[in-house]
Amino acid sequence: MPIEEVDTIVVGAGQAGLAMSEHLSAAGIAHVVLERHRIAERWRTARWDSLVANGPAWHDRFPGMEFPGHRDSFPSKEVVADYFVSYAEMIAAPVRCGVDVTSVCRLEGRAGFRVETSAGIFEVNNVVAATGPFQIPLIPDAIPKDARVTQIHSNDYRNPAQLPDGGVLVVGAGSSGGQIADELLRAGRAVYLSVGPHERPPRSYRGYDFCWWLGVLGKWDIETKTRGTEHVTISVSGARGGYTVDFRRLAEEGMMLVGSTKSYSDGKVTFANDLRENVAMGDQSLISLLDEADDYVKRTGLELPEEPEARIMPPDPECLTDPLRELDLRAAGVNTVIWATGYSSDYSWLKVDVFDPAGKPRHQRGVSREPGIFFLGLPWQSRRGSAFIWGVWHDAKYLADRISTQRRYRDYHNERAGEIDRGKAAAAPRTSNPAIAE
Numbered sequence: 001m002p003i004e005e006v007d008t009i010v011v012g013a014g015q016a017g018l019a020m021s022e023h024l025s026a027a028g029i030a031h032v033v034l035e036r037h038r039i040a041e042r043w044r045t046a047r048w049d050s051l052v053a054n055g056p057a058w059h060d061r062f063p064g065m066e067f068p069g070h071r072d073s074f075p076s077k078e079v080v081a082d083y084f085v086s087y088a089e090m091i092a093a094p095v096r097c098g099v100d101v102t103s104v105c106r107l108e109g110r111a112g113f114r115v116e117t118s119a120g121i122f123e124v125n126n127v128v129a130a131t132g133p134f135q136i137p138l139i140p141d142a143i144p145k146d147a148r149v150t151q152i153h154s155n156d157y158r159n160p161a162q163l164p165d166g167g168v169l170v171v172g173a174g175s176s177g178g179q180i181a182d183e184l185l186r187a188g189r190a191v192y193l194s195v196g197p198h199e200r201p202p203r204s205y206r207g208y209d210f211c212w213w214l215g216v217l218g219k220w221d222i223e224t225k226t227r228g229t230e231h232v233t234i235s236v237s238g239a240r241g242g243y244t245v246d247f248r249r250l251a252e253e254g255m256m257l258v259g260s261t262k263s264y265s266d267g268k269v270t271f272a273n274d275l276r277e278n279v280a281m282g283d284q285s286l287i288s289l290l291d292e293a294d295d296y297v298k299r300t301g302l303e304l305p306e307e308p309e310a311r312i313m314p315p316d317p318e319c320l321t322d323p324l325r326e327l328d329l330r331a332a333g334v335n336t337v338i339w340a341t342g343y344s345s346d347y348s349w350l351k352v353d354v355f356d357p358a359g360k361p362r363h364q365r366g367v368s369r370e371p372g373i374f375f376l377g378l379p380w381q382s383r384r385g386s387a388f389i390w391g392v393w394h395d396a397k398y399l400a401d402r403i404s405t406q407r408r409y410r411d412y413h414n415e416r417a418g419e420i421d422r423g424k425a426a427a428a429p430r431t432s433n434p435a436i437a438e
Helices: 015-026 040-043 077-090 175-186 210-217 247-252 277-301 387-426
Strands: 003-011 031-035 095-097 100-104 115-116 121-127 151-155 168-172 191-194 256-258 261-265 270-272 327-329 336-338 373-375
Touching: 003 015, 003 040, 015 031, 015 077, 015 095, 015 387, 040 077, 121 387, 168 175, 175 191, 175 247, 210 277, 247 256, 247 277, 256 277, 373 387
Parallel strands: 003 031, 003 121, 031 095, 121 373, 151 336, 168 191, 168 336, 191 256
Antiparallel strands: 100 115, 115 121, 261 270, 270 327
16 A cells, blocks of 8 residues: 655544644645544534534634624534534645544654554654544443443433433533533423532623633633642533523522432432532632623723623522432432533554553643644643634644744755755765776
8 A cells, every 4th residue: 555645644624623724734734634534523423402502603713714693693513513614615624534543653763653544554744633632421430331220421412302201310510411401401301410510600791701701801811720620610501592501590490409429329329418519619600700800891991781680699499408419210210311521532543652641642732742743622722712613723823833843944954964965975986987998
């Protein structure tokens, strides 16, 4: 099989891979984007039916193209996927779909990498892993697989009709878990929501979306999380036009709130005694942002309508004041557990020494310690905004700049090496041809 040579391979044609392609093309760097399925595949097949983007259309996009429809709307998952397909066409991204990357390893005795794929072998100078963090659904082993209850990850949830009849325990109250639990409640299901540590920003305040507030307050540019909040999720929703998540109101509507899920025994699930603490944490994050927003309005003289009702908290429901610590699934009629508990990454194909003992990439803003290996699309890759569509676009620009700079160094070396070789050839003594001499 012939070996194809190209400067850079980008693995993955989601938002990260397309952003990378745009910047590589702008820098004149020859590259190929390899995608095992279709462009933006996970938006189509690894999301529930009613999912919409959590950021408004005007904000969560690439700079070069707007979403169709109203700028303050929240695009559906299909609209988002179509957006990326259109963007790939607009920038003429060299995407090859249906190609699975099986191995990347260093070349022996020279710079570069050997990339083995289902469609052949490449030799390249750079590899950008743009597969993102949402690869392997994480399901804790708290409930045995052989327990008499259906267990699925939010990755496999589509709609209420796919689930067995009966109640549902949703574990995880970030954006995914909160929206799924709300949808199930509105479908008439009995819903138990296991609420862990979280932040709870207002969907909108004083007429502006929270994405705008985080922008003007400089919070998207925060480079590192506060110690102890590395795994804290954000609970916010763009569903039904967007709304501020309020767990007390969900409880008023019939949802049963419980603490973090701990263990399972004899058909019973045990919860930690942390529900009030976790809800209070979310309340604190909301009030803190409102305070900062009000201060910003005062300092800048903006004429924005006041919104004192945003600070009003409903009374604590009984499930919060006297939290349930144990749930007998069968007695409660709960036949399904949905784990909205996040994902892990799969870089088993990347056979280079760039990972820590936990298998996470060692990198600085996506640049690994192995020259030529880069990562893109990671949460907090360079700042808080890295996980958003617009954030990954800016991170990709940084990596393209680094790749372009390294190319200049490589070109300089090749020129010097060529000069030396030409000099050696010119200085070599000429030998006479005996046949001519006679």
